[in-house]
Amino acid sequence: MPIDAKLVERLYREAHGERWRVSLSLFTAALESSAEQAHAGRRLESRELERYLGALHLEDLALACACAAGDEDAWEHFVLQQRPLLYRAADALDPGGSARDLADSLYAELFGLRDREGERQSLFRYFHGRSSLTTWLRAVLSQRYVDRLRTHRRLDALPDEESSAALRAPSRPIEPDRYRDLELMRRSLERAVASLPARDRLRLACYYAQELTLAETGRVLGEHEATSSRQLARTRRTIRENVERQLRIERGLSDAEVAQCFASVSEDAGPLDLRQMLDVDAGRKESAPDRSS
Amino acid sequence: MDTSRERDQSIERLLRQSLKTPRQGGVTDSCLDAETVAAWTDGGLSGAALEMAQSHVADCARCQSLVGAMARTDAAVPLPETERATRRWLGWLVPLAAAAAAVALWVAVPREATPPLPQAAEVQKPAANATVQEPALLDKQLEAPLDKKEEQAPKAAARRERPTAAPELRKDNGQLEADSLQQRQAASAPAAAPPAAPAAKAPASAEASAGLARSANAFAQICAPGWSAVPTDIAAQLTAGAAPSTAVCWLVGRGGVVIVSIDEGRNWRRLAFPETTDLSAVQATDARTASVSTADGRTFSTSDGGVTWNRP
Numbered sequence: 001m002p003i004d005a006k007l008v009e010r011l012y013r014e015a016h017g018e019r020w021r022v023s024l025s026l027f028t029a030a031l032e033s034s035a036e037q038a039h040a041g042r043r044l045e046s047r048e049l050e051r052y053l054g055a056l057h058l059e060d061l062a063l064a065c066a067c068a069a070g071d072e073d074a075w076e077h078f079v080l081q082q083r084p085l086l087y088r089a090a091d092a093l094d095p096g097g098s099a100r101d102l103a104d105s106l107y108a109e110l111f112g113l114r115d116r117e118g119e120r121q122s123l124f125r126y127f128h129g130r131s132s133l134t135t136w137l138r139a140v141l142s143q144r145y146v147d148r149l150r151t152h153r154r155l156d157a158l159p160d161e162e163s164s165a166a167l168r169a170p171s172r173p174i175e176p177d178r179y180r181d182l183e184l185m186r187r188s189l190e191r192a193v194a195s196l197p198a199r200d201r202l203r204l205a206c207y208y209a210q211e212l213t214l215a216e217t218g219r220v221l222g223e224h225e226a227t228s229s230r231q232l233a234r235t236r237r238t239i240r241e242n243v244e245r246q247l248r249i250e251r252g253l254s255d256a257e258v259a260q261c262f263a264s265v266s267e268d269a270g271p272l273d274l275r276q277m278l279d280v281d282a283g284r285k286e287s288a289p290d291r292s293s
Numbered sequence: 294m295d296t297s298r299e300r301d302q303s304i305e306r307l308l309r310q311s312l313k314t315p316r317q318g319g320v321t322d323s324c325l326d327a328e329t330v331a332a333w334t335d336g337g338l339s340g341a342a343l344e345m346a347q348s349h350v351a352d353c354a355r356c357q358s359l360v361g362a363m364a365r366t367d368a369a370v371p372l373p374e375t376e377r378a379t380r381r382w383l384g385w386l387v388p389l390a391a392a393a394a395a396v397a398l399w400v401a402v403p404r405e406a407t408p409p410l411p412q413a414a415e416v417q418k419p420a421a422n423a424t425v426q427e428p429a430l431l432d433k434q435l436e437a438p439l440d441k442k443e444e445q446a447p448k449a450a451a452r453r454e455r456p457t458a459a460p461e462l463r464k465d466n467g468q469l470e471a472d473s474l475q476q477r478q479a480a481s482a483p484a485a486a487p488p489a490a491p492a493a494k495a496p497a498s499a500e501a502s503a504g505l506a507r508s509a510n511a512f513a514q515i516c517a518p519g520w521s522a523v524p525t526d527i528a529a530q531l532t533a534g535a536a537p538s539t540a541v542c543w544l545v546g547r548g549g550v551v552i553v554s555i556d557e558g559r560n561w562r563r564l565a566f567p568e569t570t571d572l573s574a575v576q577a578t579d580a581r582t583a584s585v586s587t588a589d590g591r592t593f594s595t596s597d598g599g600v601t602w603n604r605p
Binding site: 037038055057080081083084085088089091092093126127128130131132134135136138139140141142143145146147149150185186189190193198199201202204205206208209210211212216217219220233236237239240243244262263265 | 305312327342361364370537538579
């Protein structure tokens with residue numbers, strides 16, 4: 001995706017590329033790579049291309065170019081600037097400190113120790129300036145952390161029968177009718193959730209699956225936390241109406257039977273925790289704390 | 294189980310149980326990479342790209358975890374000074390802006406219907422576009438002698454017209470933005486009812502003091518929860534802060550104000566800055582190293598605790 005030379009020069013000046021001795025040709029290649037990556041190789045009109053390039057985090061892109069090229073000053077600046085932030089992000093992911101190991105290991109990849117066909121390949125080649133360098137590093141760290149967590153979950157041995165994490169039988173047996181009602185509710189719920197718009201499903205996932213606060217959920221969705229709260233309430237109503245409709249019309253239940261289905265969920269939570277007992281994360285949130293902030 | 298409210302609660306209970314159960318699933322080609330997630334976080338995704346990302350994450354447990362992890366680290370890491378794109382995740386500021394506009398309208402409309410006010414009170418009343426007025430300037434107006442306030446009004450209007458008058462929306466300044474809004478609203482409130490000139494001074498000063506205290510506390514929270522507030526005589530001038538560690542915090546403000554604390558806020562030291570220009574952002578890596586951005590877009594850096602500054 002060729003870029004007008006004058007535009008490149010202007011962007012180069014804005015990026016202060018000379019500070020890190022980034023060559024114009026290297027910077028041009030980085031801009032072209034960014035545009036191609038973001039638009040899947042689609043050729044952009046000149047105005048659209050200029051708008052895209054102008055919105056990039058140019059100084060960070062120049063710094064990343066210099067670091068990838070092995071400029072010592074740039075690397076030192078990068079480490080000084082980013083290490084504290086990366087550690088803070090790591091501590092936010094895991095206050096126990098395990099994510100710091102991941103943060104440390106990133107530096108080797110960023111520096112490009114791994115040779116591939118004789119060339120030093122740096123992780124910086126995946127940075128295209130569409131975000132700040134800080135946010136990108138945070139995303140890389142988060143990605144590594146999540147993937148490691150998921151890998152460990154898959155590899156974790158089943159809990160010892162004697163351990164507290166071993167499956168426990170419910171405190172009292174589930175009555176057959178109640179089990180049926182619960183299953184009806186769960187299946188209806190799954191269908192109701194599946195029928196929601198993606199944005200509503202994402203909001204539910206953020207709040208209930210990821211257990212983000214309303215404020216965090218709002219930031220992901222680009223809305224105020226009060227809006228998130230309202231939308232969650234609206235979505236719950238929509239789901240409830242959908243579930244009621246399914247139970248009445250598709251399952252042919254009477255009003256009393258529908259009420260019994262809902263009651264099966266609202267009663268004693270003990271037997272309802274069957275799925276939670278299978279959840280390796282159980283205990284992370286047994287109750288529903290106030291997450292309004 | 295007859296009321297809709299109780300049934301909604303049942304649905305919520307089911308959602309908690311069903312959705313929090315971790316689902317396994319491998320990484321697919323459509324899973325978001327770190328660059329896309331970062332671009333999304335910084336507001337660099339829009340239109341179809343944003344919709345595509347949201348649609349995928351809505352159904353992908355792995356990417357939900359990734360977005361969740363990003364959200365958890367969001368508060369821990371201040372935005373870099375080079376942040377220029379409007380953060381989509383900070384869309385929550387839009388309602389604030391709308392509220393500010395509503396306040397401005399509420400203030401401005403009755404003025405047309407009311408008779409001319411006494412001179413001193415008129416100066417305190419913000420113009421229709423007063424919601425973009427800088428809080429520090431408001432504070433100065435409130436503190437200044439009444440007979441000087443009219444002289445400051447044209448300068449205030451000129452400052453409002455500067456392109457840099459619209460503050461960059463930054464997460465670490467979110468509380469400050471809210472505080473600024475409160476200050477603006479507080480400053481606007483007395484003007485809604487035409488007060489007599491002598492009586493207007495007292496509530497205005499009280500509001501100014503309250504605003505200063507709020508600013509001080511807000512900045513103390515940027516540094517670290519539990520820190521004592523920054524000196525109130527300087528708080529109103531401050532615009533941004535950065536805390537590279539639990540003990541160190543840098544704060545910058547208008548007129549070249551740079552202060553730093555290295556003992557968890559017990560003592561603050563004013564550093565000499567080369568210019569008296571307004572400062573809009575600061576990024577620090579420790580007690581000695583920091584870069585400070587001016588409102589007109591230049592960056593000064595120091596690596597010796599403010600003894601010397603590198604000019605752009």
